[in-house]
Amino acid sequence: MTQNPKETVIGRITSVFGVKGWLKVFSFTDPIEGILDYTDWVLDLDGKRIPVKLEEGRRQGRAIVVRLKGINDRELARTYCGAEVRVPTTELPVLPEGEFYWLQLQGLDVFTVDGECFGRVDHLIETGSNDVLVVHATTGSIDQRERLIPYLPDKVVREVDLAGRKMIVDWDPEF
Incomplete structure (x- = not known):
């Protein structure tokens, strides 16, 4: 289902x-x-x-x-x-400002701080030290690579815009 x-x-x-x-x-x-x-x-x-x-x-x-x-x-x-x-x-309980449920992050389009599109958050992985975004390429992506991006608010994840369905990350496109 x-x-x-x-x-x-x-x-x-x-x-x-x-x-x-x-x-x-x-x-x-x-x-x-x-x-x-x-x-x-x-x-x-x-x-x-x-x-x-x-x-x-x-x-x-x-x-x-x-x-x-x-x-x-x-x-x-x-x-x-x-x-x-x-x-x-x-x-689900209402979360404090700046915190999100995984289900809210899934489906967001991911862009670099320079505006390059990495793709869309497919799901997240719990690693113990931090959660990891699994980003799958879309038709507007800079390439067709799957990316694993650490979910580190304020360090890597710079902005989450639920209404606009997008996320801005500070992540090297070559990594």
């Missing part, structure tokens, strides 16, 4: 947990327990949208385990494995 701009993926159900219908979830939120702040989920499983309600959840080691309303046995829970967990973007 294609990404709905009014929803964002916050996790993925990976496996069953125990025999009472609990599920293990890989959380994309930071901190990972943040996924538990959302109670109305839409599961995207093989193109089917399944609205579910989070009953309870907790951290279990390095993972999150949850119980969804109406799922009380292991075999029923197993049918949800592999589903993406989505929530409406309107449910």
Whole structure:
């Protein structure tokens, strides 16, 4: 299923947990327990949208385990494995000025401070030290290279214009 701009993926159900219908979830939120702040989920499983309600959840080691309303046995829970967990973007907390969700940066056109077009942000990668923009070339790009640009506000990323759908970076076109 294609990404709905009014929803964002916050996790993925990976496996069953125990025999009472609990599920293990890989959380994309930071901190990972943040996924538990959302109670109305839409599961995207093989193109089917399944609205579910989070009953309870907790951290279990390095993972999150949850119980969804109406799922009380292991075999029923197993049918949800592999589903993406989505929530409406309107449910996301408002960020402080100058901070952005990855989903807001995806699709922005990327230009150098000199006005040369690198392409469009396809996605981001978390590296540990800083996030990295993966920029794919477009028809107006200076070349057809894919670029990996560190997401370092004020150092590399000079401006993010969400309304204008563009980003200005201080990055050498040869790199």
